[in-house]
Amino acid sequence: MTSREKRDLRCGLAFCVPWLIGLGVFTAYPVAASLFYSFCDYSVLQTPVWIGLENYRRMAGDTVFWQSLKNTLFYASLSLPLGMVVSLSLAVLLNTGVRGMTVFRVIFYLPAIIPVVAGAMLWLWIFNGQYGVLNWALRPILGLFGQTPPTWLADPAWAKPALVLMSLWGVGNSMVIYLAGLQDVPKELYESAEIDGASRWGRFWHITLPMISPVIYFNLIMGIIGTLQVFTQVFVMTGGPEGGPARSTLFYAMYLFSTAFYDLRMGYASAMAWVLFVLIVALTILATKLTEKRVYYS
């Protein structure tokens, strides 16, 4: 190594050091610490005491833990596919080249840049059972059939579907990613398919979907990670970490948060975090295995 190369190496390493320190202090250490604390009785205020697998054993018998997991999986299983279908549909519509398309793109993307808490407060009023605009619109329609609209967030049966509905408000990010993918599909493929007599649906099914399959896969993985960690909007809309009414909206991340920062059971919360991590990794691997023959990379 020449002296110039050594100097360049030192210079390069010096540039890397701030990032390495950040990685160590803000990511690697907390991750390692949380793994250690998951085997400890730790309340933050006292020194951790090693208790082996007790936190994990307690989790197995914790009915509220299972309820929070069930709520989260219910939400994810509805919100994720619905969100993917809606964002892809919007992206296809916004890729048609109609006049004023930029304006439409901005309008549909706008909700994604609204702060989560502000959006949650807005939806809180939309879902208000008595004064909400949604029930204002539904009341006359359902009245024709002698029915009344649900009270949404105040009803344990409707609170989770309401949150799923609200999640569609934020599809702007994935829509933009789909849009980028759609614009990368070569035009000549559509032209040759059209010459061969392929219908619109045929072109979409046999050209568009396979060509954007990596984008769909990416959004699927991001969606799994995001929906299993849903927190802020539910926390704001259901008035705290208990996930009311009657814990019907107590999601995993909320139970983890309340365990850690309300009950100060940081050891148990760390164990919950690691279980969630394992669950996300397992679902990601499963999704990868199930889609590997359907995702095409050019």
Place this chain on the structure above:
Amino acid sequence: MCGQVAMIFQGVWTNNMIRQFAPGLEFGCAPWPAVRPDLADFAMAEADMVAIPRGSRHPKEAWEFIKFIGSNNPQARSLDELVGMELLCYLQEKNSPLRQWSPFFARHHPHPYIELFRQLAERPGAVHTPKIGIWADFAAEQDEVFDKVRLLIQSPAEALAFCQARVADRWAEHRRSLARHGLYADMASARLLPDAGHPSPAIGYPFP
């Protein structure tokens, strides 16, 4: 509160809210209903704590404020003569925690049912919340009981049984944790949890 609610479980402060958000609302206050005579006149007495944190930038002024809050004029006959705790409680429309109320405070309090709250606070049914580290956890669990019963998800007996089991489990865990950290006075028995000698706090404290 808007013609659809017959009764809410609330505290003395609700009058202030009604005056602000629903002025003119006709309402009345009564003790919590009880089917057993020994549970009549139940009331939870909670208090705010005022402290000066170490490193406070204005400890002298803070101490003056605490002294003011702790002061009282039991002879006060007008609003101008009210001081300290009674003035604070008058403005917040709450009952005073002091045993003796001044004539002005007792006769001209803005809360039309303040006498009821005064009587409740003096009766044996008035209890303070347990001073334990995991009380907030217990209180949240009891809120769940209210939700389940109110929404007809479970019968009161089922909801309370679930709550009791969960609270008992948390109580045992809390004591084990204290024992592990050397903070539990009776460490020997704490290791033997659960045991009959250290029953968990009953739900709906202080109900048996």
